[in-house]
Structures are given as C-alpha cells and as structure tokens.
Amino acid sequence: MxxxxxxxxxxxxxxxxxxxxxxxxxxxxxxxxxxxxxxxxxxxxxxxxxxxxxxxxxxxxxxxxxxxxxxxxxxxxxxxxxxxxxxxxxxxxxxxxxxxxxxxxxxxxxxxxxxxxxxxxxxxxxxxxxxxxxxxxxxxxxxxxxxxxxxxxxxxxxxxxxxxxxxxxxxxxDFARWQRHQTDSGALDRQRGYWLRQLDGARLARPPRLPGAGSAASGPTGVAAVTLPADVTRALKDVARDLRVTLFSVLLAGYFAQLHRATGDRDLTVASLFANRSRPESRGTVGFLANMAMLRSRRADADPRLLIKAAHVAAVGAFANEQQPFQTLPPRLIDTGGLRADDVVFQVVTDPQYKGHAGGLEFELLVPDAIGSRFSFELAVAPLGTGLRPVLFYRRDWFADAWSREFIAGYGDLLRSFTKA
Structure with missing residues (x-):
C-alpha cells in the first residue's frame, strides 16, 4: 500500500x-x-x-x-x-x-x-x-x-x-475533499454572509488580566472547577425545557452573565467548537472536523430568561452555519483587543456513552484535567455522573488563581440562580 x-x-x-x-x-x-x-x-x-x-x-x-x-x-x-x-x-x-x-x-x-x-x-x-x-x-x-x-x-x-x-x-x-469543494465552489457563500452580519462590530470578551501580563505565545495552565449536583442539573434542564431552548444555551447564558460581571461589558463574543458533523457520512469519521464558531450576546446584562433566549438564538444560528471555517473570514472581523479570537472559549462536552461492557471487561471513559488547554481562558462543562462539572482552564501568567476560582464559583452560583428566576 x-x-x-x-x-x-x-x-x-x-x-x-x-x-x-x-x-x-x-x-x-x-x-x-x-x-x-x-x-x-x-x-x-x-x-x-x-x-x-x-x-x-x-x-x-x-x-x-x-x-x-x-x-x-x-x-x-x-x-x-x-x-x-x-x-x-x-x-x-x-x-x-x-x-x-x-x-x-x-x-x-x-x-x-x-x-x-x-x-x-x-x-x-x-x-x-x-x-x-x-x-x-x-x-x-x-x-x-x-x-x-x-x-x-x-x-x-x-x-x-x-x-x-x-x-x-x-x-x-474524503471529508477534506468535500470541505475544499464547499469552500471553492461558493456553496458556503450564504453561511459566510451570516457570519459577516452576525459579527459586524463584535468585540471579544476580555476577562481582566494580571497587571503586567505579557504577550508570550502561551503559558502554564491553571484549573479551577465546581460541581453542580443532580438536583441543580435537573432544575437547569427544566429551565431549558420551559423556555424551549437547549441546556447548552442555558449554560452559555451563565457564561455571558459571569463575563459581564467581570468586565462590565454588555456586548460580548466568545469562541466555541462545533462538531461539524451534519453530513451523515461524517458521523463515524475520526479526525479533526470541528469548526470554531463565535457566539455573541449583545445584552449580557439582561434578565436571565431574556439572556437565555438570546444565547439560544446565537447558538442555533452558529449551528446552522457551522460548515463555514472561521479562519477563512476576514481576519479583523472581530475586535480582539490584541488577543486571538480563540483566547476566550466556551464548550460543553457532549455526553457520550461513558461506560460499557465487552469481552468480560467494564470500560469507563475518563475525562482528564491533567492536560493543558490550548486556549487562554476556557470554560468547559462536562457531565459528572448525573450532575455537571464546569471547569475553567486559564493561563496562570495572565489570570490570578484566586480570581479564577472566584470566577468559576460565581458561574456556578449564577446557574443556581437561573433555576429560581
């Protein structure tokens, strides 16, 4: 061969x-x-x-x-x-x-x-x-x-x-050939137009960095986490069902709200990775198919229910236009303030089958923390049993440990408050 x-x-x-x-x-x-x-x-x-x-x-x-x-x-x-x-x-x-x-x-x-x-x-x-x-x-x-x-x-x-x-x-x-054809043939022009309109005037969220934080390409990663127990997770899912939105949208709204607390900004944009698996042929393909999408909220200070609905609109729009590689859009489309567009990230880890039995063995998929994030400030929410575990990965030379722990704790508190709004 x-x-x-x-x-x-x-x-x-x-x-x-x-x-x-x-x-x-x-x-x-x-x-x-x-x-x-x-x-x-x-x-x-x-x-x-x-x-x-x-x-x-x-x-x-x-x-x-x-x-x-x-x-x-x-x-x-x-x-x-x-x-x-x-x-x-x-x-x-x-x-x-x-x-x-x-x-x-x-x-x-x-x-x-x-x-x-x-x-x-x-x-x-x-x-x-x-x-x-x-x-x-x-x-x-x-x-x-x-x-x-x-x-x-x-x-x-x-x-x-x-x-x-x-x-x-x-x-x-095969995916690579299909993606090149989509880009070269103009098949993605409609999606490109969506992103140009959606991100016009957008400003990347900028969590406050340490005084004198340098511009080095990368640094050591810190990790801070909280746990949302099963009852809180069920209540968040109830909120999503009542508002006819996804749990992703509820969790994203909490991130926007906590970033608003930290920055005072109402118009916030963060990056996220979408699976980009809308083609049935791609469902079993192993490879880097994910595309980065930018999620924008223009009213991060809104009432929780309005903020959740706005986050849902942003998420649905991004999903419908996920095939357009962000890297092919104009490089200065977003005001990043000298950062990279993927410096501030939000992700929800999908809930695959974490356990299985085969050949007399029990298999359990583990989600490790002991690995650096390639992003400077990333909030990832992963399932933990019947609950959720929001984890903040952050550059320790940019963000203080104590402040980062307070940020993720505040995020958990905000989500709890959503269940009572």
Missing part, C-alpha cells in the same frame, strides 16, 4: 501554526487522549489487536504531516503494528503516583511528523488497568473520542476483527 497525500485542512493548518508559534510544547496542549479504565481480567493480546484494528480502520490514526503553512501536507501511511507500552503501577497501589504518571504522559508532546498516536496501559492490579490512546489533536476531536471508545470495545470483544464493524462511508481525506 502506498503513501497517500493531500493538503491539510484549514483546521489542521491552524493547529499546526498554533503548535509552532503559540503553544509551549512541554504542556502537551495538543494532546487529545482517549483515556479508559478497564476493570476485569484483561486479555493483553485482545487489547493490542483492538488498538491495531482501530489504526487499520481509521486513516487519521496513521496520518503524519510534512511541510508548513499553506503547503502543509497530510500523509496517510500504510497500516503498521502499533505497540502498547505496558507499565506496572506502583506497588502497593498509590493513586497519587499513578496520577503523576498519567499527567506526565498527557503533557508529553506528540511529534505528528513521525506518528500521531502513542499507546500506554498501566496495570493497577490483576483486574484494574488504565489505557491511554494519546492522540494529536490534528487527527482527532471530541466527537472522534466517542467513536473510538465505542469501537475499541467492539474490537476487543472480537479480537480486532474489523468485519464486525460497518463499512466506513468517509475517511478523513
């Missing part, structure tokens, strides 16, 4: 430039792992076969990159065996030591010029293992994590036999 080449997509070129000119490599900010807890008697041969089945099935997992900038190429290599680095956890088991080893792995960069994947498995006990498929973000995204987690279980149960999985309608190169 020969090497296949194609131009990198707009999103891949952006990540490449961020990795070379913006990110501090030792933070592993472009690692996008599939991290699993495996409970039960593990068959190492079956797990190795399952991992290699994924690599054979998905071209992205054997795609490397050459060149630079607009000349960046993605090169799909023939399927070669990928080894699993088997490691024993400290004995007796010491959770802090295992967490330190995991953190070190997640923060170690992946050289996509050589391989986009690194596989490690820790044996905690005879019936407890932690598997890390560490991938570079240029070949995967959050949606892809769910695809890989589900298929890993199926392949483990069948010894890596690909015939048990449905045929792949699209590989990532």
């Amino acid at each position: 020969t090497v296949r080449e194609a131009p990198a997509t707009v999103g891949q070129r952006l990540l490449w430039m961020m990795g070379h000119y913006r990110a501090t490599e030792e933070y592993g900010t472009f690692n996008c792992p599939v991290l699993c807890r495996l409970r039960g008697r593990l068959d190492r041969a079956a797990l190795g076969a399952a991992v290699n089945g994924l690599v054979r099935r998905h071209e992205s997992l054997r795609t490397v990159f050459a060149g630079r900038g607009r000349d960046l190429l993605q090169r799909v290599l023939p399927a070669e065996p990928v080894g699993v680095d088997w490691r024993d956890a400290p004995q007796p088991p010491a959770p802090a030591d295992l967490e330190a080893q995991l953190a070190a792995e997640l923060r170690t960069r992946i050289d996509v010029g050589l391989s986009p994947i690194r596989v490690t498995c820790w044996q905690v006990s005879d019936t407890d293992h932690v598997l890390c498929l560490n991938l570079h973000h240029m070949v995967t995204d959050a949606w892809s994590t769910g695809v890989l987690f589900k298929e890993l279980q199926t392949l483990y149960a069948h010894g890596g036999d690909l015939s048990v999985l449905p045929e792949m309608p699209w590989q990532y190169l």
Whole structure:
C-alpha cells in the first residue's frame, strides 16, 4: 500500500501554526487522549489487536504531516503494528503516583511528523488497568473520542476483527475533499454572509488580566472547577425545557452573565467548537472536523430568561452555519483587543456513552484535567455522573488563581440562580 497525500485542512493548518508559534510544547496542549479504565481480567493480546484494528480502520490514526503553512501536507501511511507500552503501577497501589504518571504522559508532546498516536496501559492490579490512546489533536476531536471508545470495545470483544464493524462511508481525506469543494465552489457563500452580519462590530470578551501580563505565545495552565449536583442539573434542564431552548444555551447564558460581571461589558463574543458533523457520512469519521464558531450576546446584562433566549438564538444560528471555517473570514472581523479570537472559549462536552461492557471487561471513559488547554481562558462543562462539572482552564501568567476560582464559583452560583428566576 502506498503513501497517500493531500493538503491539510484549514483546521489542521491552524493547529499546526498554533503548535509552532503559540503553544509551549512541554504542556502537551495538543494532546487529545482517549483515556479508559478497564476493570476485569484483561486479555493483553485482545487489547493490542483492538488498538491495531482501530489504526487499520481509521486513516487519521496513521496520518503524519510534512511541510508548513499553506503547503502543509497530510500523509496517510500504510497500516503498521502499533505497540502498547505496558507499565506496572506502583506497588502497593498509590493513586497519587499513578496520577503523576498519567499527567506526565498527557503533557508529553506528540511529534505528528513521525506518528500521531502513542499507546500506554498501566496495570493497577490483576483486574484494574488504565489505557491511554494519546492522540494529536490534528487527527482527532471530541466527537472522534466517542467513536473510538465505542469501537475499541467492539474490537476487543472480537479480537480486532474489523468485519464486525460497518463499512466506513468517509475517511478523513474524503471529508477534506468535500470541505475544499464547499469552500471553492461558493456553496458556503450564504453561511459566510451570516457570519459577516452576525459579527459586524463584535468585540471579544476580555476577562481582566494580571497587571503586567505579557504577550508570550502561551503559558502554564491553571484549573479551577465546581460541581453542580443532580438536583441543580435537573432544575437547569427544566429551565431549558420551559423556555424551549437547549441546556447548552442555558449554560452559555451563565457564561455571558459571569463575563459581564467581570468586565462590565454588555456586548460580548466568545469562541466555541462545533462538531461539524451534519453530513451523515461524517458521523463515524475520526479526525479533526470541528469548526470554531463565535457566539455573541449583545445584552449580557439582561434578565436571565431574556439572556437565555438570546444565547439560544446565537447558538442555533452558529449551528446552522457551522460548515463555514472561521479562519477563512476576514481576519479583523472581530475586535480582539490584541488577543486571538480563540483566547476566550466556551464548550460543553457532549455526553457520550461513558461506560460499557465487552469481552468480560467494564470500560469507563475518563475525562482528564491533567492536560493543558490550548486556549487562554476556557470554560468547559462536562457531565459528572448525573450532575455537571464546569471547569475553567486559564493561563496562570495572565489570570490570578484566586480570581479564577472566584470566577468559576460565581458561574456556578449564577446557574443556581437561573433555576429560581
């Protein structure tokens, strides 16, 4: 089988430039792992076969990159065996030591010029293992994590036999060709027009930075989080249902309201990543398909119900026009105040199937904190059991730890107040 080449997509070129000119490599900010807890008697041969089945099935997992900038190429290599680095956890088991080893792995960069994947498995006990498929973000995204987690279980149960999985309608190169055609043919002109109107005069939200905060490309990431228990989460879902909006819109409105508290600004714009999977052929594709979208609120000081409805309008508009790559819009469309458009970000982690059983094992998908964010100020809301866990990732050289903890605590308080409005 020969090497296949194609131009990198707009999103891949952006990540490449961020990795070379913006990110501090030792933070592993472009690692996008599939991290699993495996409970039960593990068959190492079956797990190795399952991992290699994924690599054979998905071209992205054997795609490397050459060149630079607009000349960046993605090169799909023939399927070669990928080894699993088997490691024993400290004995007796010491959770802090295992967490330190995991953190070190997640923060170690992946050289996509050589391989986009690194596989490690820790044996905690005879019936407890932690598997890390560490991938570079240029070949995967959050949606892809769910695809890989589900298929890993199926392949483990069948010894890596690909015939048990449905045929792949699209590989990532098929998506890349389709995206180039959409852009070059003018098929996205209507969506482009929407964004030009929606973002006319927009101003990026600017959380207050530390005095003397520098302009270095990147810095160490801090993490602050709160937990919203099941009863609060149910109440937020009730608010969404009563207003006929999505939970995403309710959570986004809380972010706008908290940013208004922090900045005093009423007209606020933040970035978000949308899955960009409207084509049925793309649902099972592994790769970086996500597009950045800008979400704008012109009345961040509004009554909660009005703010939630306004956030919903912004989210629905962004979803309907998510195929237009933001990077191809005029570079000065948004007033960023010297920041990047993706410096202030909001995301909601979709709720995939976090647990499953296959081949006598229980699989649990883990969401790690021990990895740097490639954004300067990112609020991500993830499911936690039957509740929610809002997590703030922030640059510690730009934002004070105490202030960041207060910000995320205030966000949680605002969401609780929404349930009583």
